[in-house]
Amino acid sequence: MKIPSPNSLQLLTVSFQIHKNCFSTTAAAATNTNLITWFNKYFDKTDVYSWNSLIAELARGGDSYESLRAFASMRKLDIKPNRSTLPCAVKSCSALFDLNSGKQAHQQAFVFGFESDLFVSSALIDMYSKCGKLSDARILFDEIPQKNIVTWTSLITGYVQNDNAHEALLVFKEFFIEKSEGNGEEVETFVDSVAMVSVLSACSRVSNKEVSESVHGVAIKLGLDKVVAVENTLLDAYAKCGEVSLSRRVFNEMAEKDVVSWNSMIAVYAQNGLSMDAFEVFYWMLKDGGGKYNAITLSTLLLACANEGALRVGMCLHDQVIKMGFANNVIMCTSIIDMYCKCGQAEMARNAFDGMKEKNVRSWTAMIAGYGVHGFAREALDVFYQMIWAGVKPNYVTFISVLAACSHAGFLDEGRRWFNAMSNEYNVEPGIEHYGCMVDLLGRAGYLNEAYNLIRSMKVRHDFVLWGSLLAACRIHKNVELGEISAQELFKLEPSNSGYYVLLANIYADAGRWKDVERMRILMKDRGLVKPPGFSLVELNGRVHVFLVGDKEHPQHEKIYKYLEELSVKLQELGYVPNSASVLHDVDEEEKEMIVRVHSEKLAVGFGVMNSVPGSTIHVIKNLRVCGDCHTVIKLISKIVSREIVVRDAKRFHHFKDGLCSCGDYW
DNA sequence: CTAGGGTTAG
Numbered sequence: 001m002k003i004p005s006p007n008s009l010q011l012l013t014v015s016f017q018i019h020k021n022c023f024s025t026t027a028a029a030a031t032n033t034n035l036i037t038w039f040n041k042y043f044d045k046t047d048v049y050s051w052n053s054l055i056a057e058l059a060r061g062g063d064s065y066e067s068l069r070a071f072a073s074m075r076k077l078d079i080k081p082n083r084s085t086l087p088c089a090v091k092s093c094s095a096l097f098d099l100n101s102g103k104q105a106h107q108q109a110f111v112f113g114f115e116s117d118l119f120v121s122s123a124l125i126d127m128y129s130k131c132g133k134l135s136d137a138r139i140l141f142d143e144i145p146q147k148n149i150v151t152w153t154s155l156i157t158g159y160v161q162n163d164n165a166h167e168a169l170l171v172f173k174e175f176f177i178e179k180s181e182g183n184g185e186e187v188e189t190f191v192d193s194v195a196m197v198s199v200l201s202a203c204s205r206v207s208n209k210e211v212s213e214s215v216h217g218v219a220i221k222l223g224l225d226k227v228v229a230v231e232n233t234l235l236d237a238y239a240k241c242g243e244v245s246l247s248r249r250v251f252n253e254m255a256e257k258d259v260v261s262w263n264s265m266i267a268v269y270a271q272n273g274l275s276m277d278a279f280e281v282f283y284w285m286l287k288d289g290g291g292k293y294n295a296i297t298l299s300t301l302l303l304a305c306a307n308e309g310a311l312r313v314g315m316c317l318h319d320q321v322i323k324m325g326f327a328n329n330v331i332m333c334t335s336i337i338d339m340y341c342k343c344g345q346a347e348m349a350r351n352a353f354d355g356m357k358e359k360n361v362r363s364w365t366a367m368i369a370g371y372g373v374h375g376f377a378r379e380a381l382d383v384f385y386q387m388i389w390a391g392v393k394p395n396y397v398t399f400i401s402v403l404a405a406c407s408h409a410g411f412l413d414e415g416r417r418w419f420n421a422m423s424n425e426y427n428v429e430p431g432i433e434h435y436g437c438m439v440d441l442l443g444r445a446g447y448l449n450e451a452y453n454l455i456r457s458m459k460v461r462h463d464f465v466l467w468g469s470l471l472a473a474c475r476i477h478k479n480v481e482l483g484e485i486s487a488q489e490l491f492k493l494e495p496s497n498s499g500y501y502v503l504l505a506n507i508y509a510d511a512g513r514w515k516d517v518e519r520m521r522i523l524m525k526d527r528g529l530v531k532p533p534g535f536s537l538v539e540l541n542g543r544v545h546v547f548l549v550g551d552k553e554h555p556q557h558e559k560i561y562k563y564l565e566e567l568s569v570k571l572q573e574l575g576y577v578p579n580s581a582s583v584l585h586d587v588d589e590e591e592k593e594m595i596v597r598v599h600s601e602k603l604a605v606g607f608g609v610m611n612s613v614p615g616s617t618i619h620v621i622k623n624l625r626v627c628g629d630c631h632t633v634i635k636l637i638s639k640i641v642s643r644e645i646v647v648r649d650a651k652r653f654h655h656f657k658d659g660l661c662s663c664g665d666y667w
Numbered sequence: 668c669t670a671g672g673g674t675t676a677g
Contacts, residue, residue: 001677052668084669091670122670153671197672204673233673263674270675299675334676365677397677 001369004307064092090123099131129158165205193227204237239268267300275304302335309621311343341370372405375662380405403437436465443473498529536604537621547603617644
């Protein structure tokens, strides 16, 4: 689980008084009642049209299972299906991912001579590709002599949904060229908005700006660029290749926006860490969008809260989820678990998790990952064992979470065991992330050479995560030689990430190699790199307070400095000596000490202690990793003031209590 | 009485 970096330097003060603005969940019943009335009055079991209506109506209403049952009953009575019967029946098979019924329907189509009917064959192509049988879909497609746009679209969508967007685009290109060669007009009548959406969804997965732009051009030329669904997919396609501002432009230029448009824009912002923008669009949606939002809206907003660590808003959203009747929605609950974990509330996450009626792999994984970043490896592994006991098959991400949990707590033996078991017993091949966890785990335990050899022996390609983990381990275990090797790799992989230069500089500083420290400083300067400013957030009474290094903006800053001065006397009584090694040595000793003393996390903790009820837990969120000196100080503060202090940094959670930290001083 | 599409979680 990656810990997001909070982005909001503004105060996130959100009041949530919008309970009336939501989609009614009780409106659906009416259509079913109508169907039953109709059924009792007019249904003639000997009439194929009656059956068709029934099958079609059930399929439209989303009850594919009943639709298929109706088809089976009809066949039992020996009523011959006509050309309208089969497409609906096949569609229901696709919706249920029921390959066997699909094959039977295919057989029926063959028997009754509808195999080459375009409606039937399109539905069959869709059915085979949704059931993962893309090659069968392709065979069917190739056998159709006169294809129409729906046939082509079915195949294109098939490729997209089977993770081959590249091939999907090639199919579209083939179609486009074929049609353009005859005469240009034919293409215009041939491509419709559904096809356009399908092609654009392929673009969004390929995530290449030029490709998306050229398909956008095609859409404009064909006059399809003002169709809402096309615009929505286009918005997504631009976002997926990192062009958030182009997404916003598409969004702004839309004449009409539907709930998908709003949700997509909110999701784009939330996924890119622009949480405030996500909320701004949401408020705009409430005002101008008719105020109708749904489960997906809430799910994306929960992600924004998770990014910011905005617990209060997250709890309001949770409340709203319950009020709107989404509490049993698996995706929704998983978002809630994720939000609570990233807001430092592992217990609340666990409550939400235990209350779930049904869980899927992702829900289990979210809980395991959540416990992991908190350093609660025992709990994470217990959930993992329960998951296996429940018969849920762990996937690639589950094993990342399990190994990450082990690495955050230093569970070397269990980490090794699961690293081996994942491929041997569960058929999941380790990828870069799993290796990353193992490097972390070995590095933490001091097996630096073993970690180094593991990286060197890897079959998968190298990555900054691996060398980054090793570099961090070298810092802790003061290994200059391997630290230099790791840093060299990292400079090649990510030359503009200032963090690596700072880490290596700190390793040199610890070894007293000041010339090398100076060399790093000059190197950073030459490459125009600056250390991003650190800031910390504390949420208090629904307001988020932001502290920068040496902050003088916060209304209480003078009081906080005074309080920290008082604390520092007590700290020194406990034997604390300021350690400024975490500061890049570009300032003289005295100034360094000053900077360390006013690191944002110290200010945030001081503020939290001063302004909250004695005995209550303090939650702080930091955008960078917590510095060594602050870590020591916060440990001692937790003892002096008898408070539990929870700090989320860029990598994990630290639970400070009674002078100790849950990370075991390794992070 | 008939086919194909867009947004969400690790």
